[in-house]
Amino acid sequence: MKIVVIQRLEPVLTEELELSDDGRDIDREWIGFALNQFDDQALEQAVLLKESNGATVTAIAIEDEGSDKMLKNALARGADAAFQIPLDADDVESRSSRALAPLYAAAIRTLAPDLVLVGILSNSDLYGELAPYLGAHTGWPQISAVTEVRLAAGKATVRQEYAGGRAARFEVDTPVIIGLQTAMQPPRYVAGSKLRDLLKVQIPELEVDGAPSADMSHGTTLALPDQSAGAVMFDGDADDIATSIHNLLKEKGFVQ
Amino acid sequence: MTILVLIEHYQGGVADGSLELLTLARTLGGPVTALVLAGSMADVATLAAGLDADTVLAVAAPAVARYASSVYLRSLNAAIAACDPELVLLSYSTAGIDLAAGASVATGREMVAYVTSLTRHGAGFAACSQVYGGKLLATSTLPAQGIAVVMPGAVKAGPRSTGDAPVQTLTVDLGPDGCIRHLETLVPESGGIDLTKAARIVCVGRALGNTDKLPMAEALAKLLGAEIAGSRPVIDAGWLPKPRQIGKSGTKVKPKLYLMAGVSGAPEHLEGMGESELIIALNSDPRAPIFGKAHYGAVCDMFEVMPTLIQKLS
Structure with missing residues (x-):
């Protein structure tokens, strides 16, 4: 069983987001980037399947600043191989899932896995999520919002979640694309020594026959939401704020 | 041209998000077609009763009695081909995530997700969406014949219709037995907590x-x-x-x-x-x-x- 797991960097949302001059993207110059939290779960699920079923795990990422380190982290976590997909930044108008899906799909066709795991969402999926796009571009079955994956006899059994905590279990033919929400165990800790051992490892490039597709970013503008009609804010130090909340709770009858 | 709305349902009840989409479609104006997938025509009739739509497009087959992404996607693509809608509306749900992008590629239509408001704009639509975890708002121009995935709660569902819309049957090749097969429905594990x-x-x-x-x-x-x-x-x-x-x-x-x-x-x-x-x-x-x-x-x-x-x- 061969598993490909996709790893993506995305803006750290606890940092202040600034807009580019044309308002069509965020300013990517100063913002920090980190591994997509759902891709983190996808990596963990891939390694769990390797441990339980003897699968081989290949991590792939679009080549970008920080992707080399991200893929070394995947190797340290238990991936058997890692590849960067080269992308000329000058040739790409958008980095949306819709735009980059043909590149990932080309890599998948090259690596010919039985199972592709990718996080269900990224925080900039304005034009749709990656897993269903990969299903459309490869012609493979796709299922998202998955919280369990088990392998047996060349088939996958997955648990798909719905609103309100409802769920269903499906048997899925392989090859299949899975948009993972949660791994069956929380992502594991990686020892610093493991990462240090990988410092000199070169992550190879995977040349693919594909090009980014168009999306609607040319007709989209971004803006900060107007929060003027939002919360009444309590100011001051911790004691001032706690006092304000306590008074509010008394006024509303929640406490004496 | 019609606005096509995918109706999601569970245990005989139509999802709130789908009712909200019907209301949104009415607000946009023009005829509304509700796409209902169910195990039999009797089930379709039960679900279709009271839907505020001008037409109900029905796919009735055991394979779509319960949600499965592969057969639902085939049905949605077939419905889009059959009625060539000016807009397709899906709720931001598991099905919405599963289906919208695939339908977009299969039918060559543009799509926009995380929509919190949608209005007519020229020949197409103007959509406002939440992105980056809600920290930014995106305003997009969605051309006619687009697909929009709308956040639950973006509009308040209007009253159910008093009349029943006519039902048209759509025949879809759902494949031999599907590559994604439903095994069991799982009820939430409460652990005694409600x-x-x-x-x-x-x-x-x-x-x-x-x-x-x-x-x-x-x-x-x-x-x-x-x-x-x-x-x-x-x-x-x-x-x-x-x-x-x-x-x-x-x-x-x-x-x-x-x-x-x-x-x-x-x-x-x-x-x-x-x-x-x-x-x-x-x-x-x-x-x-x-x-x-x-x-x-x-x-x-x-x-x-x-x-x-x-x-x-x-």
């Missing part, structure tokens, strides 16, 4: 960091007579059990008091608690989207405020 009945909830988010400070939040909840709950990252990390998850894939709640600490307010979380009567939010990020939804808030270190509040409540 947050929907809680009048007061203290909810912690990713900023909790680990379980070391969880007793602090639990102590605050106990003093307020509240249930402790968590956002999705808290549950994914194993800090609290799944029945205590609030949000899209957890429980939807409407308590009288919802005190949240370290929850940014991603759209998926707001979907689960946005109708709470009193929302108080503590967050260190002044641009956290939750401050746009909460009634009261404070930009602060929650680990400094919570002990002080506990002291005052003790």
